[in-house]
Amino acid sequence: HVLPENPPAAWEASIAREHWExxxxxxxNLTLLEAAVNRRVANADYGAKCEAYRASAYALTQQLAQQxxxxxxxxxxxxxxxxxxxxAVHLWRADFA
Numbered sequence: 001h002v003l004p005e006n007p008p009a010a011w012e013a014s015i016a017r018e019h020w021e022x023x024x025x026x027x028x029n030l031t032l033l034e035a036a037v038n039r040r041v042a043n044a045d046y047g048a049k050c051e052a053y054r055a056s057a058y059a060l061t062q063q064l065a066q067q068x069x070x071x072x073x074x075x076x077x078x079x080x081x082x083x084x085x086x087x088a089v090h091l092w093r094a095d096f097a
Contacts, residue, residue: 002029002064002072004043014046014071023074028081032058046072 003015003024015023023029033041033056041052049072053065068076 001025002031002046002049002077006043008043008045010045014073019074023077026077026081027084028077028079031061031064032056033061 001024003011003020005024007020007024011020031053033052037052037056041049050065050069053061056062064080067080
């Protein structure tokens with residue numbers, strides 16, 4: 001979770017508290033991260049998480065840090081989710097004819 005499941009109050013500067021519940025489990029808010037690193041940055045602020053994302057072995061996670069280098073907002077989450085959905089449709093095309 002980019003926005004943590006139990007975010008500290010500091011996250012309110014980027015995402016209003018009333019949006020946390022609807023945002024936290026959305027696909028655009030999820031990313032792969034090495035287990036030890038994930039435990040270290042679990043509920044950290046976005047700056048600390050972004051540093052970990054830049055150093056990740058996963059290209060998708062590195063891209064997250066490039067696309068939102070300064071803060072994580074609902075707009076970033078929604079844009080990332082739209083990009084991921086487009087990619088999924090491209091990769092998993094099914095002909096139901």
